[in-house]
Amino acid sequence: MSVGQFGTFAIVSGLILSLITIGLFIARLSKPENRLLKIISRLSYTGLAASIFSAFGALGWIVYHREYQYDYAVQHTSNELYNHWFRFAATWSGQEGSFLLWAVWTSIIGFIVCYKAGKYENRVMPIYVSVQGFLCAILLKQSPFLLFLFKHPGMPGVPTEGLGLNPSLQNYWMTIHPPTIFFGFASLLVPYSYALAALIWKDYDDWARAVFPYALLTSGVLGLGLFMGGYWAYETLGWHGFWAWDPVENASFFPWLAMITLVHGLHVQRARGGMARTNLFTGILGFSLFLVGTFLTRSGALASKGPNGQLLSVHAFDDISKSGLIIMEIMLIGYAIVGFGMWLLRLKQIPKQNTTGDNLVSRDFAFFIAVILMLVSCAVVTLGSTTPLFLSWFHHAPMAPQASFYNKVMFPLVALIAITLGCVPWLAWRRTDGDTFLRKLMWPWLISMVFGFGLLLWVQVAQRQLINTLDPQTLDSTMHNWISPAIQRMSVVILGTLGFLAALSNSMLAYRVLRKRPLAAGGWIAHVGIGVLILGVIVSNTFEKTQEITLKQDDGPRTVFGYTFDFVGMTGKAPYGRPIDPDYDQNNHIIIKVTPPGGDSTASGDSSLSFLMEPRWYVPKPSMDEESMGNPDTMYWPAIHKSLGHDLYLALASQPAMNMYRVDLMPGGHVALGPYQIVYLKPDIHPLDYMGALCGIVAPGMKPIPIEPGMKWLKDSTGHPVMNDQGAPIIFKQNEPIPGLTFADGAPGVVILNSLNATTHSADLLFSLPDMPATWNIPLAVTYKPWINLVWMGVLISVLGIMISMVNRTIENRRDFQAAQGKPNKKKK
Amino acid sequence: MNKAVLIGLLIVSGAMGFTLWAFSSSMTPYVDIHQAEQMGTRVQVRGKILHNTAHWSFTKHTLNFMLEDSHKDEIEVVYHGPKPESFDTAPETAATGIVQKQPDGTLVLESSSMVVKCPSKYDDETKSALRGAYGKA
Numbered sequence: 013m014s015v016g017q018f019g020t021f022a023i024v025s026g027l028i029l030s031l032i033t034i035g036l037f038i039a040r041l042s043k044p045e046n047r048l049l050k051i052i053s054r055l056s057y058t059g060l061a062a063s064i065f066s067a068f069g070a071l072g073w074i075v076y077h078r079e080y081q082y083d084y085a086v087q088h089t090s091n092e093l094y095n096h097w098f099r100f101a102a103t104w105s106g107q108e109g110s111f112l113l114w115a116v117w118t119s120i121i122g123f124i125v126c127y128k129a130g131k132y133e134n135r136v137m138p139i140y141v142s143v144q145g146f147l148c149a150i151l152l153k154q155s156p157f158l159l160f161l162f163k164h165p166g167m168p169g170v171p172t173e174g175l176g177l178n179p180s181l182q183n184y185w186m187t188i189h190p191p192t193i194f195f196g197f198a199s200l201l202v203p204y205s206y207a208l209a210a211l212i213w214k215d216y217d218d219w220a221r222a223v224f225p226y227a228l229l230t231s232g233v234l235g236l237g238l239f240m241g242g243y244w245a246y247e248t249l250g251w252h253g254f255w256a257w258d259p260v261e262n263a264s265f266f267p268w269l270a271m272i273t274l275v276h277g278l279h280v281q282r283a284r285g286g287m288a289r290t291n292l293f294t295g296i297l298g299f300s301l302f303l304v305g306t307f308l309t310r311s312g313a314l315a316s317k318g319p320n321g322q323l324l325s326v327h328a329f330d331d332i333s334k335s336g337l338i339i340m341e342i343m344l345i346g347y348a349i350v351g352f353g354m355w356l357l358r359l360k361q362i363p364k365q366n367t368t369g370d371n372l373v374s375r376d377f378a379f380f381i382a383v384i385l386m387l388v389s390c391a392v393v394t395l396g397s398t399t400p401l402f403l404s405w406f407h408h409a410p411m412a413p414q415a416s417f418y419n420k421v422m423f424p425l426v427a428l429i430a431i432t433l434g435c436v437p438w439l440a441w442r443r444t445d446g447d448t449f450l451r452k453l454m455w456p457w458l459i460s461m462v463f464g465f466g467l468l469l470w471v472q473v474a475q476r477q478l479i480n481t482l483d484p485q486t487l488d489s490t491m492h493n494w495i496s497p498a499i500q501r502m503s504v505v506i507l508g509t510l511g512f513l514a515a516l517s518n519s520m521l522a523y524r525v526l527r528k529r530p531l532a533a534g535g536w537i538a539h540v541g542i543g544v545l546i547l548g549v550i551v552s553n554t555f556e557k558t559q560e561i562t563l564k565q566d567d568g569p570r571t572v573f574g575y576t577f578d579f580v581g582m583t584g585k586a587p588y589g590r591p592i593d594p595d596y597d598q599n600n601h602i603i604i605k606v607t608p609p610g611g612d613s614t615a616s617g618d619s620s621l622s623f624l625m626e627p628r629w630y631v632p633k634p635s636m637d638e639e640s641m642g643n644p645d646t647m648y649w650p651a652i653h654k655s656l657g658h659d660l661y662l663a664l665a666s667q668p669a670m671n672m673y674r675v676d677l678m679p680g681g682h683v684a685l686g687p688y689q690i691v692y693l694k695p696d697i698h699p700l701d702y703m704g705a706l707c708g709i710v711a712p713g714m715k716p717i718p719i720e721p722g723m724k725w726l727k728d729s730t731g732h733p734v735m736n737d738q739g740a741p742i743i744f745k746q747n748e749p750i751p752g753l754t755f756a757d758g759a760p761g762v763v764i765l766n767s768l769n770a771t772t773h774s775a776d777l778l779f780s781l782p783d784m785p786a787t788w789n790i791p792l793a794v795t796y797k798p799w800i801n802l803v804w805m806g807v808l809i810s811v812l813g814i815m816i817s818m819v820n821r822t823i824e825n826r827r828d829f830q831a832a833q834g835k836p837n838k839k840k841k
Numbered sequence: 842m843n844k845a846v847l848i849g850l851l852i853v854s855g856a857m858g859f860t861l862w863a864f865s866s867s868m869t870p871y872v873d874i875h876q877a878e879q880m881g882t883r884v885q886v887r888g889k890i891l892h893n894t895a896h897w898s899f900t901k902h903t904l905n906f907m908l909e910d911s912h913k914d915e916i917e918v919v920y921h922g923p924k925p926e927s928f929d930t931a932p933e934t935a936a937t938g939i940v941q942k943q944p945d946g947t948l949v950l951e952s953s954s955m956v957v958k959c960p961s962k963y964d965d966e967t968k969s970a971l972r973g974a975y976g977k978a
Binding site: 377381 | 853
């Protein structure tokens with residue numbers, strides 16, 4: 013049996029076993045004491061999980077071993093992918109592989125749910141396992157195990173090379189980010205299953221206890237996944253940002269918002285007995301929104317290029333097949349209708365307990381407001397991201413709201429969230445005496461005011477510089493271009509101050525709680541993180557400075573923002589070749605010596621403060637296809653010099669350009685180029701195929717070297733020239749290495765035919781020679797980002813806090829459980 | 842109805858109104874050049890880039906070029922911002938901006954963002970790449 017047959021078999025057995033498992037768990041509902049049934053149902057689940065693991069293993073094997081007889085391997089890996097981690101990580105770089113990753117995590121988490129659910133096991137598991145069934149069905153309809161020749165019947169044979177992993181994915185985050193975020197996604201199913209089971213069996217209160225640790229786990233892991241994605245984007249995409257409100261980013265953000273809403277609601281329900289209806293709603297909402305997001309990012313709605321051919325998202329997934337899409341649609345509509353339908357059906361019965369009452373100075377009210385704000389944020393982000401879907405239903409040109417939309421709308425929401433965060437530590441449940449509250453709030457408030465005043469001064473001082481350095485593109489995308497600069501500065505100061513207040517208030521309380529009951533401080537710690545995050549986003553965006561410069565080789569250093577930049581050199585073979593050269597090194601480091609303010613940038617001076625920064629320049633394998641040679645898809649990777657207070661972010665602004673030595677000659681002419689003599693004998697023209705210039709070069713003390721630089725017409729498979737959209741033929745120039753003339757590093761000198769006049773036959777030649785080396789122009793975007801580390805710190809503190817809470821609630825549940833075992837008649841609150 | 846619910850409703854309705862307003866101002870309609878000249882608001886204009894008219898100023902960070910729409914109307918676009926990477930090879934673009942009258946009376950689309958269509962980049966990428974793979978095999 014081949015590995016592909018094994019994988020297909022595993023998925024079929026997964027589908028069958030999921031149906032059997034659902035049946036067995038349902039059967040146990042009426043016979044809860046039957047031990048045999050218990051063992052068989054769990055065994056059946058184990059078999060289901062094993063099937064899914066086997067399918068994943070088979071796909072991993074195919075991708076890792078580059079089994080090109082399978083289409084998936086051809087699509088997602090290549091011989092050049094040598095790093096073992098990437099070779100394996102390529103497994104989840106495609107549609108089907110990421111579905112499998114989702115299924116694998118669902119199966120693993122399912123074991124915990126199954127064995128730890130206690131009396132809920134039989135109620136929760138049928139709902140839970142049904143998703144695994146659906147995933148198996150999708151993978152059957154859109155199998156990753158299809159043979160290449162089956163999928164592409166017109167092809168003459170199995171290829172020996174694959175298309176490779178997108179270079180932007182060839183990053184260590186590729187090995188860790190997708191598994192993390194998919195763990196988060198998969199775990200969203202637990203609150204959904206619990207909530208639906210609670211609605212079906214009318215158990216509106218106790219499910220909140222059982223599901224609490226899972227809701228925290230999901231929030232923490234999704235938060236961590238979002239952080240990794242943002243950091244990855246910051247590190248590789250080169251636009252010195254970490255969040256762009258891209259639909260694919262949002263698709264993991266809105267389920268997270270639903271989950272932290274659930275966490276807060278559950279906290280209220282556990283502490284005060286309120287919010288039972290809200291929690292059942294948000295429990296259903298999280299997984300449903302994830303399905304919406306999955307559908308959005310995979311249905312092709314974002315990749316449908318509309319009238320402009322623009323992709324609405326930078327993270328384009330290839331389109332899912334039609335039949336796979338139908339199962340996705342059934343899943344989305346099915347789970348949403350069943351979940352929300354049950355909720356509506358039971359709404360009247362769910363006990364209502366208003367804990368807020370008229371006491372607005374109470375923790376109850378703060379939580380109530382927080383839940384509303386988070387749900388509204390969730391709704392805004394969901395609606396904004398799904399706009400392309402709605403528009404496509406009405407056959408409207410696909411459009412997505414710009415980032416400025418989210419920035420505008422989120423601004424007041426985040427400000428209100430920050431105020432709530434700053435106040436909640438000083439509020440008690442039920443009611444707090446107004447004077448006591450104000451007395452407790454006074455000190456953090458005063459300190460924040462001082463901080464805010466400092467921030468205001470900073471903004472005032474920095475703002476002149478800001479106006480000068482911000483280009484309109486950045487202005488357009490930054491937060492407040494819709495209001496006057498004065499209000500803009502004020503809003504920045506206000507939001508920054510509120511973020512600081514939130515961090516301060518919560519850290520004061522966290523410190524107090526940590527000393528008494530460390531595990532109970534998780535919530536406060538998470539709040540500190542959110543405050544720090546808000547502050548970080550505001551400060552790093554407001555005080556960011558960007559300027560574009562061009563470093564010219566041999567032209568001396570340039571100084572920007574007090575930093576001096578000096579081009580040192582370039583690694584690889586690139587310096588003397590052009591990017592389309594087949595010998596081209598795909599991993600060029602452009603080495604730049606940077607001297608910070610206060611350092612000595614002169615060549616002879618003390619360079620102890622200086623450091624090297626190496627932005628990289630990547631051109632994918634050029635020779636795959638003649639068409640791509642005309643238009644190589646280059647990528648730039650920025651270099652980041654991190655320090656505690658700021659990052660210096662260096663990215664290529666556009667493709668580095670070579671200044672070669674240019675020579676214009678008529679047939680029979682000759683000219684001196686430094687120590688060299690260049691002779692142009694005659695043109696060699698084959699219309700619609702090739703044209704060249706027969707030349708010679710004489711170096712001092714050497715025999716003349718014949719050279720023939722030329723250019724070629726691009727042709728299709730039938731031999732006809734390919735025209736571009738303007739109707740002109742596509743012609744590309746070739747680098748001609750000059751074998752006798754080599755640079756110190758062994759690279760040959762290069763000649764390029766830049767143009768050849770069809771009537772006069774005059775030739776325009778470009779040279780790079782050992783004594784006349786071409787020089788580089790490096791266009792750089794220099795960005796100074798102060799306090800960006802607050803952003804990363806904030807998220808990590810927050811995740812840490814959520815994880816502490818999770819441990820706390822798990823221990824609490826175990827204690828409750830043991831107490832209940834000891835005293836079976838103990839009445840619940 | 843108690844105060845808490847009242848405040849909650851206030852927040853929700855306020856946010857909804859604000860969202861709608863922000864939404865309508867963020868979505869810019871696609872129009873042709875004639876309409877764009879009439880409207881005077883932020884619009885998206887789609888058309889062919891007339892490459893021989895393109896001029897990129899590195900010091901001012903502006904890109905000037907003529908845009909021709911499907912009715913063969915032409916308008917000068919002044920795009921402010923970094924030059925899009927694939928501009929030189931792109932046949933078409935959609936520029937977002939406002940049509941403004943210059944001192945000399947000509948109408949210019951002052952654009953702050955531009956979406957560029959790449960030639961053949963997404964057309965049947967797999968197939969053509971596979972063809973290449975055979976060439977090598």
